[in-house]
Amino acid sequence: MTIKLGNEEDKKWILDTYPYTSQVLYEGGILIVAVDDEKKIKGFSWAFRRNIPILTEYIEDFINVIEVFDKSERCKGIGSLLIQKHIEIARENGCYQVRAYCDVGNIASHKLWLKNKFTISPIKNEQDQVLGSYAAYKI
Numbered sequence: 030m031t032i033k034l035g036n037e038e039d040k041k042w043i044l045d046t047y048p049y050t051s052q053v054l055y056e057g058g059i060l061i062v063a064v065d066d067e068k069k070i071k072g073f074s075w076a077f078r079r080n081i082p083i084l085t086e087y088i089e090d091f092i093n094v095i096e097v098f099d100k101s102e103r104c105k106g107i108g109s110l111l112i113q114k115h116i117e118i119a120r121e122n123g124c125y126q127v128r129a130y131c132d133v134g135n136i137a138s139h140k141l142w143l144k145n146k147f148t149i150s151p152i153k154n155e156q157d158q159v160l161g162s163y164a165a166y167k168i
């Protein structure tokens with residue numbers, strides 16, 4: 030498996046093949062793809078860069094989506110390789126942190142962030158229900 034920066038052609042292929050990704054994959058940003066020996070995209074992640082709200086002199090990369098398409102390809106470390114590439118790029122670009130959001134029921138996602146040494150900060154609503162978690166990695 031090769032992990033590399035994706036280009037516009039890769040983005041178009043992902044959007045055409047998996048149309049639901051248009052909800053989380055936008056223009057610009059940082060696209061990382063995992064490609065197999067036949068150059069087929071098996072998974073991807075996409076982050077946007079922004080000034081950290083409040084501390085606007087610091088920037089962060091926020092991973093908006095990460096997915097390994099085929100269930101049979103999951104739990105083989107591909108998700109972690111994608112995250113490590115984001116961390117590498119964020120470090121090279123002077124980012125303070127890398128962050129992501131995961132839904133409350135998504136155990137695989139929570140485990141993925143934990144495995145990659147992200148902190149997990151659950152978010153509660155006014156009724157004290159946990160809605161999900163922010164995951165953060167300090168560069």
Ligand SMILES: CC(C)(COP(=O)(O)OP(=O)(O)OC[C@H]1O[C@@H](n2cnc3c(N)ncnc32)[C@H](O)[C@@H]1OP(=O)(O)O)[C@@H](O)C(=O)NCCC(=O)NCCS
Pocket residue numbers: 094095096097098102103104105106107108109110129130131132135136137138140141144
């Ligand atoms: C989340 C996702 C990207 C992880 O990719 P991956 O290639 O499986 O990630 P990795 O193999 O690097 O690590 C996953 C870890 O979670 C664990 N895990 C996965 N599913 C799990 C489950 N249902 N219960 C407990 N642990 C689970 C794996 O065992 C592994 O940890 P380990 O190596 O210590 O055993 C993948 O599951 C996926 O595409 N899910 C659907 C999309 C999604 O939910 N994206 C996240 C949105 S924030």
